[in-house]
Amino acid sequence: MSSFQFKQFLIRQDQSAMRVSTDACVLGAWVNNPFYHEPLLDIGTGTGLLALMLAQKGFKDIHAIDIDKDSLKDAEKNVQSSIFKDQINLHHQDINELCHHPSQNKKYKTIISNPPFFENQYRMKAENHQRARHSSNLKRSELAKAIALLLKNDGMCFLLLPKREMEIMLVEMQQQGLFPKRKLSIRDREDKAIKREIVQFGFEKNGNVKEELLTLKGAEGQYSPEFIMLLKPYYLYL
Numbered sequence: 001m002s003s004f005q006f007k008q009f010l011i012r013q014d015q016s017a018m019r020v021s022t023d024a025c026v027l028g029a030w031v032n033n034p035f036y037h038e039p040l041l042d043i044g045t046g047t048g049l050l051a052l053m054l055a056q057k058g059f060k061d062i063h064a065i066d067i068d069k070d071s072l073k074d075a076e077k078n079v080q081s082s083i084f085k086d087q088i089n090l091h092h093q094d095i096n097e098l099c100h101h102p103s104q105n106k107k108y109k110t111i112i113s114n115p116p117f118f119e120n121q122y123r124m125k126a127e128n129h130q131r132a133r134h135s136s137n138l139k140r141s142e143l144a145k146a147i148a149l150l151l152k153n154d155g156m157c158f159l160l161l162p163k164r165e166m167e168i169m170l171v172e173m174q175q176q177g178l179f180p181k182r183k184l185s186i187r188d189r190e191d192k193a194i195k196r197e198i199v200q201f202g203f204e205k206n207g208n209v210k211e212e213l214l215t216l217k218g219a220e221g222q223y224s225p226e227f228i229m230l231l232k233p234y235y236l237y238l
Helices: 022-030 049-057 069-080 095-100 127-133 140-150 163-175 225-231
Strands: 003-005 010-012 040-043 062-066 088-092 108-113 151-162 179-187 196-202 210-215
Touching (some): 022 049, 022 151, 022 196, 040 140, 049 088, 062 069, 140 163, 163 196, 210 225
Parallel strands (some): 062 088
Antiparallel strands (some): 151 196
């Protein structure tokens, strides 16, 4: 679909490298950081989906960046046509450039990212789609370093990755002094393996990681009660 209608905003995705995904929607809905008036950074905003979900949640000072110009064209349309446009600032920027820009002294209470899924794997032909799906332009180590530089000492970071890629990212984050606080494992159905994980990170080391499991659909293919409860504020037909 070239557009996806949510309850309070519309996502147009004509030019974006990556389109609306169920996993990304779960990430936006799962964020529970209550610091709504503190600055929030969305790394790799794409269509602006996560920025808009978090604006609906109540965040007032959202900075959303992306390296892909075409994706930002969609994001600009989506943000400007929404009731949340005054809460979101969009920037065509690489995260490494943001970290090392002379004027950069802002730190964020909340950082959220649905980063490139795969590192050093098969590359798609379309250049922008390749950038969105693969981290040839953003290494796991670079992302972890950037988050450590930009996150406030008492801040929270939320990342979505495939299970195997998250295992790699956990090591990179711990090397930067960032440790898991909560983890949501996502599977399609009860008889399916875990496919994605969302992890909340912070600087304080805590051995008691709160682990949650979300099954998207029941045996008949219908959305699970847990999924409906999580996405009901956003999905139009829930």
